[in-house]
Amino acid sequence: MIRKVCVVVTARPSYSRIRSVLEAIKEHPGLELQLVVAASALLDRYGNAHRIIEKEGFHIDRRVYMIMEGENLVTSAKSTGFGLAELATVFDNLRPDAVVTVADRFETLATAVSASYLNIPLVHVQGGEVTGSIDEKVRHAVTKLADLHFVATEKAAERVIRMGEQPERVFVTGCPSIDVVNRALNSPAVPRDHLFEKYGGVGEALDLSKGYIVVLQHPVTTEHDESRHHVTETLHAVVDSDLPALWFWPNVDAGSDGTSKGIRAFRETHTLPRIHFFKNLPPEDFLRLLNDSLCIVGNSSVGIRECSHMGTPTINIGSRQQGRERGANTIDVAYERSAILAAIQRAVKGGRCKPDPLYGDGNSGARIANLLAEAHFSIEKRLAY
Secondary structure: OOEEEEEEEOOHHHHHHHHHHHHHHHHOOOEEEEEEEEHHHHOHHHOOHHHHHHHOOOOOOEEEOOOOOOOOHHHHHHHHHHHHHHHHHHHHHHOOOEEEEEOOOHHHHHHHHHHHHOOOOEEEEOOOOOOOHHHHHHHHHHHHHOOEEEEOOHHHHHHHHHOOOOHHHEEEOOOHHHHHHHHHHOOOOOOHHHHHHHHOOEOOOOOOOOOOEEEEOOOOHHHHHHHHHHHHHHHHHHHHHOOOEEEEOOOOOOOHHHHHHHHHHHHHHOOOOOEEEEOOOOHHHHHHHHHHOOEEEEOOHHHHOHHHHHOOOEEEEOOOOOOOOOOOOEEEEOOOHHHHHHHHHHHHHHOOOOOOOOOOOOOHHHHHHHHHHHOOOOOOOOOOO
């Protein structure tokens, strides 16, 4: 009997995280992929990830519009509620044998609650990790709602089991995003002189031949009032570095409006001939840019996960990734321009780092698809402390 597996993608990083799993499910003879794309993955101002998903050959079964304008604490809570209501209808219509949800965004909680109350087995990818902000609460809440756990590391598995989950339902699969890294590094890169023509963005075409940095900074939901100040400090440091910079737009989180306003206000008062702003790039092109860069600056988990695997130096700013397992490529700094600038200079001088297999071997997608085809699905659950 073919199992119907419904995967919910809610944002551009979620797609990067789960892409190899989607491919493996699609190709597995015992599985049928149902793909739901929702939230910021559908919105133009966050890069229209759904268009990349379709261009890469995936059929979208349902689209769920659930983001309330404002990007603050209230709209995040309300968007979660909208998503819960809409996803319940979607799952009731699709009737999947299991629902797969990824990581720890607020939309993930809506997915988890909807599936749980419809008695659909819930599979959680990337549980058991430790970070800061509201993501910590969401991730562990989803763990308690989930029936199967596909975690990235041995430490993550230990944490999930210590939270009372049955050991036989916890599987160390590695992080699926590492699969995409391996593929990206074995594929031809977009010629740098065609990069700006192909993907547009805001700013002049840059000469990247002598090196460049990548910047990706999101707001911290528990520090959302400071998001504008935080990004302004980073902007000053990046300008003072005098290096070409490819800057990517933040996620749709509480505080992202402050981050966006900070960037726009800075652009109005400063000349930025060495910074080019992008909304989104296809995962493999983005990863190739990271691999060829001098370093990544910001607070995205891509610096901790994928860049660790590639050996790309990471300047990790602030508390957003606090507690996450990391390799030797990461330099942690506070939201202070001189500290950020000093870290950039240190990373550039030090050069590339030794690649670290901490988050997987590049075969997570196939491993997860096989588990989805073979594992025992159950919605019965008791605490096992």
